[in-house]
Amino acid sequence: MNTLSYLEEEAIYIIREVVGQFDKPVLLFSGGKDSIVLLHLCKKAFLPGKIPFPLLHIDTGHNFPETISLRDELVKRYQVNLHIGSVQESIDQGKVVEEKGKYASRNSLQTTTLLETIENLKFDACMGGARRDEEKARAKERIFSVRDDFGQWNEKLQRPELFDILNGQIHSGENVRVFPISNWTELDVWEYIRYENLEIPSIYFSHQRTVFFRDGQLMPCSDFIHHNPNEAFQEHVRFRTVGDMSCTAAVPSKAADLDTVINEIKGSSISERGARMDDKRSEGAMEERKKVGYF
Amino acid sequence: MEILRITTAGSVDDGKSTLIGRLLYETDSLKIDQVETIEEKSKSLGYDYIDFSLATDGLLTEREQGITIDVSHLYFSTPKRRFIIADAPGHVEYTRNMVTGASNVDVAIILLDARKGVMEQTKRHLYITQLLGINQLVITINKMDLIDYDEIQFNAIQQEIEKLISDYDWTPNCHFIPVSALKGDNVIAKSHKMPWYKGIDLLSLIENLNLDETVHGEGLMQVQHVIRPKTEEYHDYRGFAGKIKSGRFNPGDEIEVFPSGQKSKIKSIEKYGVKQNTTAIGENATLLLEDEIDASRGNTLVIANNNLKTEKLINAKICWMQNESLNPNGKYWLQQGVYKCLIKVKEVTAKMDWESWKSVPTDNLNMNDIGEVALQLAQPLLHAPYHKNKNLGAFILIDSHTNNTAGVGFIQ
Numbered sequence: 001m002n003t004l005s006y007l008e009e010e011a012i013y014i015i016r017e018v019v020g021q022f023d024k025p026v027l028l029f030s031g032g033k034d035s036i037v038l039l040h041l042c043k044k045a046f047l048p049g050k051i052p053f054p055l056l057h058i059d060t061g062h063n064f065p066e067t068i069s070l071r072d073e074l075v076k077r078y079q080v081n082l083h084i085g086s087v088q089e090s091i092d093q094g095k096v097v098e099e100k101g102k103y104a105s106r107n108s109l110q111t112t113t114l115l116e117t118i119e120n121l122k123f124d125a126c127m128g129g130a131r132r133d134e135e136k137a138r139a140k141e142r143i144f145s146v147r148d149d150f151g152q153w154n155e156k157l158q159r160p161e162l163f164d165i166l167n168g169q170i171h172s173g174e175n176v177r178v179f180p181i182s183n184w185t186e187l188d189v190w191e192y193i194r195y196e197n198l199e200i201p202s203i204y205f206s207h208q209r210t211v212f213f214r215d216g217q218l219m220p221c222s223d224f225i226h227h228n229p230n231e232a233f234q235e236h237v238r239f240r241t242v243g244d245m246s247c248t249a250a251v252p253s254k255a256a257d258l259d260t261v262i263n264e265i266k267g268s269s270i271s272e273r274g275a276r277m278d279d280k281r282s283e284g285a286m287e288e289r290k291k292v293g294y295f
Numbered sequence: 296m297e298i299l300r301i302t303t304a305g306s307v308d309d310g311k312s313t314l315i316g317r318l319l320y321e322t323d324s325l326k327i328d329q330v331e332t333i334e335e336k337s338k339s340l341g342y343d344y345i346d347f348s349l350a351t352d353g354l355l356t357e358r359e360q361g362i363t364i365d366v367s368h369l370y371f372s373t374p375k376r377r378f379i380i381a382d383a384p385g386h387v388e389y390t391r392n393m394v395t396g397a398s399n400v401d402v403a404i405i406l407l408d409a410r411k412g413v414m415e416q417t418k419r420h421l422y423i424t425q426l427l428g429i430n431q432l433v434i435t436i437n438k439m440d441l442i443d444y445d446e447i448q449f450n451a452i453q454q455e456i457e458k459l460i461s462d463y464d465w466t467p468n469c470h471f472i473p474v475s476a477l478k479g480d481n482v483i484a485k486s487h488k489m490p491w492y493k494g495i496d497l498l499s500l501i502e503n504l505n506l507d508e509t510v511h512g513e514g515l516m517q518v519q520h521v522i523r524p525k526t527e528e529y530h531d532y533r534g535f536a537g538k539i540k541s542g543r544f545n546p547g548d549e550i551e552v553f554p555s556g557q558k559s560k561i562k563s564i565e566k567y568g569v570k571q572n573t574t575a576i577g578e579n580a581t582l583l584l585e586d587e588i589d590a591s592r593g594n595t596l597v598i599a600n601n602n603l604k605t606e607k608l609i610n611a612k613i614c615w616m617q618n619e620s621l622n623p624n625g626k627y628w629l630q631q632g633v634y635k636c637l638i639k640v641k642e643v644t645a646k647m648d649w650e651s652w653k654s655v656p657t658d659n660l661n662m663n664d665i666g667e668v669a670l671q672l673a674q675p676l677l678h679a680p681y682h683k684n685k686n687l688g689a690f691i692l693i694d695s696h697t698n699n700t701a702g703v704g705f706i707q
Binding site (some may be wrong): 001002003005006009011013016017019020044045046047048049132133136139140159161162163165166167169170171182183185226274 | 298366367369370377391394395399463519520522523524525528532567569577579593602628630631632676685686689690691693698699
C-alpha cells in the first residue's frame with residue numbers, strides 16, 4: 001500500500017471509531033490545510049451519508065480574512081454545522097486578559113475559549129488536525145488523548161495505545177482529543193491536497209503582502225500587531241501554517257501553485273513550525289500549553 | 296512509497312536516541328531550526344559534540360534527566376522508503392511502553408552497548424519482541440568505537456543472542472550490525488573501520504527489508520459503523536463499514552453475522568462511496584447485503600461455514616500496564632478491535648520471572664508483569680491464536696473503574 005492510501009485508511013478508521021465510541025463528537029476546524037484535509041477525510045468516512053457531527057472554530061478575531069471566507073464556503077459545500085467560540089467574547093466577559101507589548105498574541109487565550117465551548121456544548125470527543133511531526137511534545141501524543149475535567153493533558157498518565165485498538169472510555173465530564181492524522185507529515189498533507197484536489201486558503205500560495213521583519217521572521221502587517229510603519233515593505237510571500245495573524249510568520253516565496261509549493265517544501269531547510277512565534281517563546285512552549293488544554 | 300514501521304529498544308545509555316537522532320540528521324529529516332536548537336542546547340550543557348538525543352527526547356522532564364520516558368513517534372524518509380519510528384524507552388519501569396511501541400511495527404531494532412553485551416534489559420526486549428511476534432529483528436551493537444571495533448567481542452554477543460532466540464518457538468529474520476551511533480560507523484554508510492563486517496549499513500538494511508504481509512484465513516470484518524444516509528436518494532441504503540481483519544470478500548459470497556448467526560449474501564462492495572470488486576486485508580470496506588439483517592457496531596461479518604472458534608473462556612498471555620495490580624475478583628472490559636465485552640478473571644496461573652527467566656506460579660499481576668490467565672467472558676468471542684492472526688488474537692483490558700487501558704492480551 002502506498003503512503004497516502006495507508007495514512008488515509010488509518011485516519012478514516014480513527015474517525016469512524018470516534019463516531020462509534022462517543023455521543024457528541026466535534027471537529028476542531030481552524031480553516032488551515034490540516035483541518036481541511038481532516039474535513040475531507042470525515043466526508044469520505046461516511047459516504048454516501050453526510051458527516052454526522054458539527055465543526056467548531058475557535059475564533060481569535062485575528063484571522064486571515066482569506067481563511068474565514070473559505071471556511072464559510074466549505075461549511076456549505078460539506079453540508080455541516082459550524083459552532084464558533086469567540087476569544088473576543090471571552091475577553092469582553094473578563095475571562096481572559098489581552099496580552100500587552102510588542103509580542104502580544106491571542107494564541108494562548110484560545111485555550112480558555114476552547115475549554116469553555118467544549119463544556120457548554122458538552123462535546124466528549126474533539127478531533128483535531130495536529131500531527132506528531134510538527135513539534136517534539138506532539139511526537140508523544142496519543143491518537144485518543146484523554147483530558148480531565150479541567151481540560152488538562154497529563155503526559156505521564158497517557159493510556160498505552162496498542163495495535164489499532166482505541167480505548168475511548170471516559171468518565172462524565174472528561175473529554176478526549178483525537179488526532180486522526182497523527183502519523184502524517186507536512187509533505188503528506190500537501191501531497192494529499194494535490195491528490196484529492198482540495199481547495200485551501202490562498203495565503204498558502206505566493207502573493208504580495210505588506211510585511212516587516214521581527215526577530216529574523218517576516219511578519220504580516222495588520223491591525224493586530226504592533227509595528228513601526230516605516231519598517232514595512234512589500235514582498236512575495238506565502239504562509240506554511242495558518243494561525244492567529246499576530247503570531248504567524250510568512251516565508252518569502254514565489255510558489256504560486258501546488259506543484260511548486262510541494263517542491264519548495266521538499267527542499268526547505270526550515271521546519272513548518274519554525275515560523276510560529278508561539279512555539280519560540282521557550283523550549284517547552286508547546287508542552288506547557290498542551291498541559292493546560294491547548295489544541 | 297511504502298511505509299516501514301520500526302520500534303527501537305535499548306537499555307539506559309545504549310545510545311538509542313543518539314542513533315535515531317543521527318538517522319534523522321543524516322537523512323536531512325531535521326530542519327535547520329531544529330538542528331540549531333540541538334546545537335545550542337548541546338553547547339549550553341557543556342558537551343564537546345552535538346547530542347542527537349536532544350532531537351528525540353520530547354518532554355521537558357526527559358531533557359532535564361537526559362532519559363526517554365515515553366513512546367515518541369518520529370518520521371523520516373529516504374528516496375526508497377518512508378519510516379515511522381516508535382521510540383520506546385529502555386527503563387525497567389517503562390516496559391509497558393516497549394510493548395506499546397512494538398505492537399504496531401514491522402521491524403524491531405534492539406540496541407546493545409558493545410562494552411556491556413547482553414544485559415537483563417536486552418533479554419526482556421527479546422522476550423517482548425517474540426511475544427509480539429515481530430519477524431524482522433535488527434540487533435544493533437553500538438559503541439563499537441569504544442571497544443576498538445573488535446570483531447571477537449561482536450561475534451560473542453551475536454552468539455549469545457542467537458542462543459537466547461533459539462530458546463523460543465520463534466524464528467525471526469535476524470540481522471546483526473556493529474555500529475557507532477556517535478561516530479556514524481555503519482549507520483548510513485558502510486564503515487571502513489570494520490573490514491571484517493561483511494553486511495550492509497543500518498539505513499540500507501531497513502530500506503531494503505522485505506515484508507511479508509499476507510494474513511490468511513476466512514474473510515472477516517468487524518462492523519465499525521453502519522452507514523445509513525436516510526436521504527431520498529439512498530432511502531434503503533445500509534452499508535456495513537469496517538476494516539478487513541482477515542481474508543477477503545467478493546460480491547456473491549455467503550456471509551454469517553456473529554453472534555446472531557443470521558446469514559446473507561454480499562450484494563455489493565464499496566469503499567468511501569465508490570463501488571469495488573473485492574476487498575483487501577487491512578483496508579476499510581463497506582459491505583452491502585442482499586437481505587435486511589440486523590447487524591450493528593461490534594458485530595462481525597464473516598464468510599459462512601468457517602472454522603473460527605467462538606468461546607466464552609479463553610487462555611491468554613497478558614502484559615499488565617497500569618499501577619493498580621490485576622484484581623483477581625475484578626471485572627474488566629475486553630476490547631478486541633472494535634468489539635467489547637465484560638470479563639471476569641477466572642484464574643491467574645503463572646508469570647514470567649525476570650530473574651530466573653522461567654514461568655513461575657502466581658495468583659496476581661503487577662505493572663510490567665507478563666503472565667498467563669484464564670478469562671471468563673460475558674459474551675462469546677470470535678478469535679484465533681495471536682501467532683496465527685494478530686488481528687483476532689490481540690485484545691486490551693480496560694479497568695471498569697479508572698477506564699485506563701490496564702493490560703494487553705495475546706490469545707494462546
